[in-house]
Amino acid sequence: MENVAGYSEATEQGRVSAVPLSHLSIEVGHFLMGELVNGVDQIRAQFRSIAPIIEGCVRSAEIELGCRPRVSTCFLIDDYFRPETDPTMILDKVLGIARECGLTIDYLAREAGCATVPAVTRDGVVITPSIALAEIVRQRIVSEPREWEKGRIPPPTQSGWLCNGTREVTGTPGQAMHPEQQAAPAVQFGRRGHSIFLDVEMSSATRPQVNGRPVPEWSCPYLASIWQLLRLGMLRFHGKPVVEPQPWNPDVPWPARWADMPSVVQLNPHAKPFAAYRSHSILPQRYLEIEHAVRVILDHTYLDPEVVEQVVSRGIDEGVEVPIQVVKRLSHYLFAGS
Template identity: 35%
Template sequence: MTETEWIFEEQAAVPRVHSVPYSHRSIELGYFPLEELLSPDPASITRQFATRAPWVAAARQVEESREGIRPRISTCVLVDDFSATATHTPSEVFTTLLEAAGSAGLEIDYVARLAAFAQFGDISPAELVSQRIVEEPPAGTTAARPPVSAVGWLTNGERSPSSSVAAMSAPRTWQPPREHAVRSHSVFLDVELWTDGPDGRLWSASMLYATWQLFRLGLLRSHGRDVFVPSSLDSLPGEWAKMPPIIRLNPAAPAFCAYRTLSFMNTTSPVRPEAVRTILSQVAVDWTLIVQSNERAAAERLPLSSEIIGRTDYVIAD
């Protein structure tokens, strides 16, 4: 006979990971600096929405073509208020967005604030993500490069060795940088995540945007709970700083989080998709969340990439 081993564990010691509702696709209609929305001439905003309208229609058509699926597609806009000082009220900002989108035949379901992903109340979503970054050390390397937690830089490979040599030493042969898991040729990236100064930590736009992407994918929690829940407001506050992190504008909109995301950027955006992909590829997402999203997507017969970066798409169009 074999003995039975009993393990007693307090239920409170096992954090419960909350599940979130999912749309099939989250379409980000634009990433707009707050200063641009406060410009007296909103023509550039209108042009951007008009340029993206055909792409949005095509994305909807793709989702609608899936047999046996009635697509749930939500739209959002990200306002970059991280380093801006708003002099206009939220009502004025929202009027600019809604009128510009409406002129292109687009409807905005949600509006989000980038600054909230740096800090909102006692929660720093960017810090939650930084704690889950797992660096991929190049084979045969030493500790010459400090860890990302010490320097705030993340790379997707191995940079060229330093050309400096000790006196009287033979000159070193130059070696090119090399990407991890390279296929045919390397594309080497070094991405700044943050800088530390006398006023504390300043998160980079790339890090905040990667955090925003994880939230849109429903893959970000704080102690098992939702980081943010979209708010429906009867009236907008008088000051931009008092705005909730995410505002639901359309009461009938599908869920904010989605199995996959589509994001529109222009060529002058401070965020580069390749930098965001580098960060996302090295974030160890809670496995429970991966299982949840995979199982629910499978139940809807929706193919879903096993890699996080395979769930995000980008269109760069001015």
């Protein structure tokens, strides 16, 4: 049964567990499921262009830190919107092309795992329960107080929408299309001179009900926000990490269903930790809008203060500057192409 109660509740559950941290987590590209299913040329072209970019990222981190950085790489599978696809037809192809291009993928993650973390079992015994992660994080979304003062728009947890500013109506209220009632320009919170206003849809019409309960259809930007929080080691459930990478046995065939895979699989047994102080995402330019939306969502996400303090303090101990705001720990390389 999915668990939705309790984000970390550190004061009630005791000490918040720490997660191993690399200096840098690098996302090595991203494909839509249709691109993974159809052919190999686009996959090969993207991986070939990414390999030298990763070398530059590692070198830059080495210069900044003054030491050999701990770096891990990850790849996110777009299985949330296409769960009917067959992992056995995709994974060996993708990982084989990566090896061919000299690209090491340390961790393989599932986008659906950002919505619901599957239960972990050993010998038929549930070690950790299933966690409705997207629902839990949604309870942490906060809006700017001014947005909802007049009660015209429900808060994000009800509407499924979040914006980075306000809309005001000026003039005298009247009948529809009354010339005296005009919409004023939208105003961005914290703007610098001019506004860049963005409305982000976090969830939409519900999927088929599960056990009589409606299930939201989470948006790509919202799941990408949770993906970033996982990579930064910022999420806990009852004080424990919500995801712990599970080792992959190359002698065991891939399951026939994505749902039978862990949220995060460790492919490289010698990999540095999955989570890191900072994340760097190497993505096609078409993801610019999504990453903008991710930053808006993260700016409105209230994270457990004890987890934030823990990670910042560990950075200080290692001589690594870790900003309190998680959006300042994100960086991107957007390359040309489809």
